[in-house]
Amino acid sequence: MEENRRRKEEDISYKAKLGRHQVLKFYRACIIIILLAIAAVCIFFYWKNKEYVDYEVRQQYAWNKSGEAQCLNLDGYLLVYSKDGMSCVDTKGNTVWNQSYEMQAPIIKICGSVVAAGDYNGRNIYVAGTDGIIGTIHTTMPIRDIAVSENGVVAAVLEDSEVTAIYLYNAQKGEPFADFKTTMSKSGYPIAVDVSDDGKLVAVSYLKAEDGEIVSNVGFYNFSSVGQNYTDNLVGVYVYDRAVVPLVEFMSTDAVFCVADDRLMLYEGEQIPTNTKVVMLTEEVLSVYHNEEYVGLVSYNTAGETQDTYRLDIYNIAGDKEKEITFDIEYKEIIFDSKSVIIYNEDECCIYNWDGRLKYAGRFKERIQCILPMGSVSRYTVVTGDSIQLIELN
Numbered sequence: 001m002e003e004n005r006r007r008k009e010e011d012i013s014y015k016a017k018l019g020r021h022q023v024l025k026f027y028r029a030c031i032i033i034i035l036l037a038i039a040a041v042c043i044f045f046y047w048k049n050k051e052y053v054d055y056e057v058r059q060q061y062a063w064n065k066s067g068e069a070q071c072l073n074l075d076g077y078l079l080v081y082s083k084d085g086m087s088c089v090d091t092k093g094n095t096v097w098n099q100s101y102e103m104q105a106p107i108i109k110i111c112g113s114v115v116a117a118g119d120y121n122g123r124n125i126y127v128a129g130t131d132g133i134i135g136t137i138h139t140t141m142p143i144r145d146i147a148v149s150e151n152g153v154v155a156a157v158l159e160d161s162e163v164t165a166i167y168l169y170n171a172q173k174g175e176p177f178a179d180f181k182t183t184m185s186k187s188g189y190p191i192a193v194d195v196s197d198d199g200k201l202v203a204v205s206y207l208k209a210e211d212g213e214i215v216s217n218v219g220f221y222n223f224s225s226v227g228q229n230y231t232d233n234l235v236g237v238y239v240y241d242r243a244v245v246p247l248v249e250f251m252s253t254d255a256v257f258c259v260a261d262d263r264l265m266l267y268e269g270e271q272i273p274t275n276t277k278v279v280m281l282t283e284e285v286l287s288v289y290h291n292e293e294y295v296g297l298v299s300y301n302t303a304g305e306t307q308d309t310y311r312l313d314i315y316n317i318a319g320d321k322e323k324e325i326t327f328d329i330e331y332k333e334i335i336f337d338s339k340s341v342i343i344y345n346e347d348e349c350c351i352y353n354w355d356g357r358l359k360y361a362g363r364f365k366e367r368i369q370c371i372l373p374m375g376s377v378s379r380y381t382v383v384t385g386d387s388i389q390l391i392e393l394n
Contacts, residue, residue, distance in 0.1 A: 050359070051358060051359060052351075052359055052360040052394060053360075053362070053394070054362065054393070055360075055362070055391045055392060055393045055394065056391065056392050056394055057389050057390070057391050058379075058390045058392050059389070060387050060388070060389045060390070061091075061092045061093040061387060062093060062386065063089065063093035063386065063387065063388055065080060065369070065385060065386070066082060068082050068083070069081065069082040070082065070369075071369040071383055072115075072370065073335075073370060073371075073372050074113065074115055074130060075112055075113035075130055076091070076130075076372060077089065077090055077091070077113075077130050078090070078091070078370070078372070078383060078388070079108075079110070079115055081106060081108055081117060082106075083102065083103050083104065083106060084101070084102065085098065085099055085100035085101050086098075086106075086108075086115070086117055086126070086128070087099065088130060089388075091372065091381050091390070093387075093388050096130065096131075096132070097128060097132045097133055099117075099133055101117070101124065101126055103117070103119035103122060103124075104119060104120070104121070105119065105120040105121070106118070106119060107119070107120055107143070107145065107146050109146055109147055109148050110148070111147075111148050111149055111150045111195070111197060112150040112197065113129050113130045113131075113150065114128070114129045114134070114148055114149070114150050114151075114152060115127070115128055115129075116146055116147075116148035116154050116171070118143045118146040118156065119143060120143060120144070121142045121143065121144075122142070122143055123138060123139045123140070123141070123142065123143065124136065124138055125137040125143070125154055125156060125169070127148065127154060127171035129152075134152050134171045134172055135152070135170075135171040135172045135173065135174050136174055137154060137156070137169045137171060137174050138174065139156055139158055139167070140158070141158035141159060141160050141165065142158065142159055143156055143158060144157040144158065144159050144164070144190075145157040145190070145192075145193055146193075147193050147194045147195045147202075148171075148195060149195040149197055149198065150197045150198070150199075151198060151199050152172060152199070153168060153169070153170065153195055154168070154169045154171055154195075155168055155193050155194075155195045155202050156169065157190050157193055162183065163182070163183055164181070164182055164183070164189060164190055165180070165182075166179065166180055166181075166182075166190060166202070166204060167179040168195075168199075168202065168223065177223075178223050178233070180221065180232050180233070180234075182206065185208075187206045187208065187219070188206035188208025188215070188216075188217055190204050190205065191205055191206070191244075191245070192204070192205040192245065192246055192247055192248045192258075193205075193248070194249050194250050194256070195250065196250045196252075196253050196256070197252060197253045200222060200223055200224045200227075200253075201220060201221065201222055201250070201253075201256075201270075201271075201273070202220070202223070203218065203219070203221075203248045203250065203256055203258075203273070204218070204219050204221070204248070205217075205218050205248045206218075206219065207244060207245075213241065213242055214241075214242055214243070214244060215239060215240070215241055215242075215243075216240045216243050216244060216260065217237055217239055217240075218237070218238045218240070218245060218248065218258055218265070219234055219236070219238075220234070220235050220236040220237075220256075220267075220272070220273050221234055221235065222235045222272065224271065226271045226272070227271075235271070235272045235273075238265070238275055240260060240263075240265075243261060244261050245259070245260045245265075246259070246260075247259045247288055249288075249290060251290055251291070251292050251293070251295070251317065252292050253270055254268055254269055254270035254273075255267070255268055255292075255317050256268075256273055257290070257295050259285060259288050261284075262280065263278055263279060263280050263281055264279040264281060264295065264297065264315065264319070265278050265279075266278075266279075266295075266318070266319045268317070276318065276319065277318060277319025278319075279321075281297070281299075283299040283300065283302060283303075284299060284300070285297050285298070285299055286300070286310070287331075287334070289334045290336065291336040293316060294315065294316055294317075294322070294336055295314070295315045296312050296313065296314045296315075296334060296336065296341075297312070297313045297315070298310055298311070298312050298334070299311055299313070301326050306326045307328075308326035308327050309327075309328050310326065310327050310328070310331070311324060311325070312324070312325040312326075312327065312334065312341070314341075323354070323355075323356050325341060325352055325356055327343055327350050329343065329345060329348050329349075329350060330345055331344065332344060332345040332346060333371075335371065335373060337375070338373075338375055339353065339354070339373075339375060339376060340352060340353055340354070340373070340377045341353075342371060342373065342380075344368065344371055345368075346364075346367045346368050346369075347364060347367065347368070348362065348363045348364065349361070349362065349364065349368075349371070351393075353377060359377055359393070360393050366384045366385075366387075367384060367385065368382050368383065368384060369383040369384060369385065370382075370383050378392055378393040378394075379391070379393075380393075
């Protein structure tokens with residue numbers, strides 16, 4: 001009996017010790033997790049609030065560019081174009097493809113990984129993607145403007161003596177598959193055109209005069225099965241009195257915006273775009289930039305609290321103003337990257353995160369042709385006149 005009692009007491013004591021040990025292990029694990037979480041939060045806020053003061057060239061590749069050539073970002077590749085031709089170059093300076101032509105005034109339009117080059121008042125349009133040449137289009141009338149979709153559909157504004165026509169071409173075949181015509185007395189003169197990413201929707205801004213007043217008509221044409229139920233495939237028209245609408249751009253297949261001299265208009269709809277928001281503007285718009293989610297309007301910083309020369313107002317697809325950034329450099333380009341807003345010219349650059357916090361402001365060591373973001377707030381590809389550099393901010 002005494003032996004059994006002692007064994008039971010030992011079992012109870014062992015279980016109690018085991019329970020205390022497990023509790024201690026649990027508490028230790030909780031403390032470690034809390035400390036790791038605190039460390040992660042500290043690292044995050046350090047990274048978020050960190051301001052870079054310089055940069056270092058991590059890799060550099062030599063390349064040759066003619067003095068007249070211009071550079072653009074073609075979905076992570078470098079598009080180099082001039083009056084004599086265009087080429088696609090990777091970030092190591094290797095030429096992916098080259099297309100020669102002769103143009104007096106090249107019109108370059110990019111949608112994703114596809115580029116179209118047309119000659120103003122000419123009759124040739126060259127279309128290519130990052131993988132290679134897609135096709136060549138020969139028009140029957142002089143070119144006034146072009147737009148391209150990501151799947152290679154090209155919209156070309158062509159002008160005859162009395163009629164202005166907009167033709168849609170399949171770049172691979174080089175042939176038109178649809179067209180619509182207008183006159184000044186009917187719809188007006190087309191001053192802006194764009195094609196949705198999938199090539200099914202075309203948006204056109206027309207300018208005309210009625211009773212001595214300026215009127216803009218923004219028309220949407222649908223070339224899918226839905227648009228076949230409408231006359232001339234015209235699925236919607238919006239009229240803006242006493243306004244000029246020189247810019248219409250698709251942000252995606254179902255989001256489009258227009259900018260007038262006094263307002264920003266946003267539309268949504270994959271088949272029949274409807275006007276979801278009109279933002280009235282009180283200041284002159286100097287430049288417009290956008291990506292798939294945001295529209296940025298640059299104006300003079302007349303009402304800002306800072307002494308900076310310019311103000312960038314950023315609106316989301318719903319038309320709500322989300323951010324305001326003021327800056328003081330004479331900008332050449334503004335890029336909306338997934339991680340940052342990049343404002344730069346050939347000599348200097350300002351980089352902000354999407355909270356509007358300044359991450360970097362400084363001068364380049366060489367004159368810059370263009371910047372290619374790399375999805376990081378600290379790493380970029382910069383292109384000079386004779387090299388392509390991978391830089392890292394520090």
